[in-house]
Amino acid sequence: MKIDERARDNRQSDVEPSPSQDTLVTAHYGRLRRLCRLLLGDPQEAEDVVQEVFLKAHEAERLGRAPVEWGAWLTRVAVNACRDRRRAGGWMRFRLRSSRLEDVRLVAETPAPSDAAVSADTRRRIWVAFRTLPRRQQEVFALRYIEERPTPDVAAALGLSPGSVKRHLYRAVRRLRRALGDAR
Amino acid sequence: MSRCLSDDALMRSHAELASAAERAHLAGCAACTGRSRHLRRDLDLITGVLRDSREPQPRPVSAPRRWLPAAVGLATAALALLVWVEVAVWRAVTPVPPTMQAQEVAAILADVSASLFSVSGDPAAAAPTAAASEDAPPSIEAMARELDSTLTGGEP
Numbered sequence: 001m002k003i004d005e006r007a008r009d010n011r012q013s014d015v016e017p018s019p020s021q022d023t024l025v026t027a028h029y030g031r032l033r034r035l036c037r038l039l040l041g042d043p044q045e046a047e048d049v050v051q052e053v054f055l056k057a058h059e060a061e062r063l064g065r066a067p068v069e070w071g072a073w074l075t076r077v078a079v080n081a082c083r084d085r086r087r088a089g090g091w092m093r094f095r096l097r098s099s100r101l102e103d104v105r106l107v108a109e110t111p112a113p114s115d116a117a118v119s120a121d122t123r124r125r126i127w128v129a130f131r132t133l134p135r136r137q138q139e140v141f142a143l144r145y146i147e148e149r150p151t152p153d154v155a156a157a158l159g160l161s162p163g164s165v166k167r168h169l170y171r172a173v174r175r176l177r178r179a180l181g182d183a184r
Numbered sequence: 185m186s187r188c189l190s191d192d193a194l195m196r197s198h199a200e201l202a203s204a205a206e207r208a209h210l211a212g213c214a215a216c217t218g219r220s221r222h223l224r225r226d227l228d229l230i231t232g233v234l235r236d237s238r239e240p241q242p243r244p245v246s247a248p249r250r251w252l253p254a255a256v257g258l259a260t261a262a263l264a265l266l267v268w269v270e271v272a273v274w275r276a277v278t279p280v281p282p283t284m285q286a287q288e289v290a291a292i293l294a295d296v297s298a299s300l301f302s303v304s305g306d307p308a309a310a311a312p313t314a315a316a317s318e319d320a321p322p323s324i325e326a327m328a329r330e331l332d333s334t335l336t337g338g339e340p
Contacts, residue, residue: 041239118232120240122229122233123233123237123240124240126229126230126233127234127237127239127240130234145227145231146231146235166200166201167201170195170201173195173198173199174192176230177226180230
């Protein structure tokens with residue numbers, strides 16, 4: 001009887017996510033997708049990584065290994081998954097050839113206000129500068145400024161000391177600002 | 185500390201790496217505070233672009249095919265080498281026929297001539313061989329007699 005009950009519980013958890021899972025997805029899906037897109041530069045890969053991260057979260061919860069701080073845990077797992085994807089590297093070759101239909105811009109699409117405010121050349125320079133940053137600096141900058149995580153959280157997520165995070169951040173800011181200065 | 189902070193120092197300050205003296209100067213200097221605010225705006229702009237704008241796709245640039253002449257040259261050289269090796273091997277493994285002497289050629293030609301122009305179809309009969317020169321060629325009558333004897337079982 002106990003086994004049957006457990007099987008029924010498992011089936012239920014497979015079919016519909018528990019409220020905590022639902023809350024997790026609602027709270028973190030957007031920011032994790034943005035973070036992964038930033039770190040990987042590929043929307044499809046970012047989507048895959050985020051799915052993978054939530055699967056891991058589900059598995060951790062099912063096994064009773066739920067972390068105290070879900071936000072930091074999810075960020076750490078996402079950053080590590082992005083690193084793994086980057087290391088694998090094969091998908092990079094297909095980046096230019098793989099655009100999903102919904103990611104392809106319409107010709108007459110009105111530019112977003114942020115796009116309109118900044119010149120295309122400045123945007124291009126910033127993106128190029130960001131992509132040429134070392135991987136660690138990209139991660140630190142993304143977590144500290146884009147995700148607006150405090151330095152100790154960034155350090156915990158990346159497995160670095162706070163001092164190291166600050167140094168990486170300083171170097172990243174210097175290079176990005178130089179790119180911005182060149183654009184002016 | 186009366187001197188204004190450098191841009192590097194301002195960036196260090198934003199990265200929480202500034203020394204206590206630099207922080208103190210920044211708190212009291214209006215010019216440096218203004219520059220720090222300017223840096224903050226730059227960072228906001230960078231952050232905004234990275235957060236909200238779509239990453240521009242790099243244009244696929246066709247790389248100049250500098251390797252093409254080298255590849256063509258190498259391919260030609262490889263082909264020439266292959267042909268040379270083939271010829272060398274062919275020469276090495278093919279037996280050269282022995283050179284015939286003029287007398288042998290003459291003998292063969294005589295045989296051929298005898299075969300072609302013999303009346304009886306027997307080259308030995310027509311050829312001017314040593315055996316033929318000893319015995320006179322059989323006449324028609326002799327040949328007829330020989331035929332009769334063969335047909336009648338030896339009775340003339």
